[in-house]
Amino acid sequence: MSTLWFKPLEESDIPLLMDIYNHFVVHTTVSFHTEPVDISEFTASVIHQNPRYQTDVIWLGGILQGYVQIMPHKKKQAYDTTAEITIYLHPDCVGRGVGSAAIQHIEAVAKERGFHSLISTICSDNAPSIRSFMKNGYAQCAHFREVGFKWGKFLDIVTYQKIIS
Structure with missing residues (x-):
């Protein structure tokens, strides 16, 4: 695999990441949005005040491939030890081990920040994502x-969890 690295989101990354996300909105059941999101809605979903x-x-190899995030699971204080993981990869990048690397990277970030439990909620149609999370424990x-x-058609969601501390 070419050199893979992660960097904190910058505002200039948002339009490219939104294009990746909207690909899944328009072409798959991975996202439950039914219409493409606009820049303000997408920005609000990837920039966190906390x-x-x-x-x-x-x-990957100097090309932006997607994003991974830890975000609040719920807004009530008792949930503060749990975070939700979301990953979206460029369609050409799927199946190359990048998802697993992203999971491992964001787990390390979550451990540093004191999280105890991580969850990911996935459309049950999304077999590659399910396999990646299962492979990572x-x-x-x-x-x-x-x-x-x-x-x-009606869609199911499945939730996967890992205790990290």
Whole structure:
């Protein structure tokens, strides 16, 4: 694999990352958005006011490949030891080990910030993401049936969890 590295999100990265995200909105059931998001909505989803949460840009061979973030799981204080992981990779980058590297990277960030539990909620149609989380020690802890509706079909979500401390 070419050189892979992560760097904190900069505002100049947002349009390219939004394009990657909107690809999944338009072409897959990975995202439950049914229409492309605009720049203000996307920006709000990747910039976090609380410094415990972070979005990092993924670079492979000098080319922006996507992003990984830890973000709040819920807004109530008792959830402060749990974070949610989200990863979106450029479609050409999927299946090259970048997702696993992103999970391992963001886990290290989460440990430094004192998180105890990490979760990822995934559309059950997204087999590559499910495999990546399972390969990295996450266990399925929930399966919600028919909670989304996109392109004329009901969609399930599954939640995977890993205790990291």
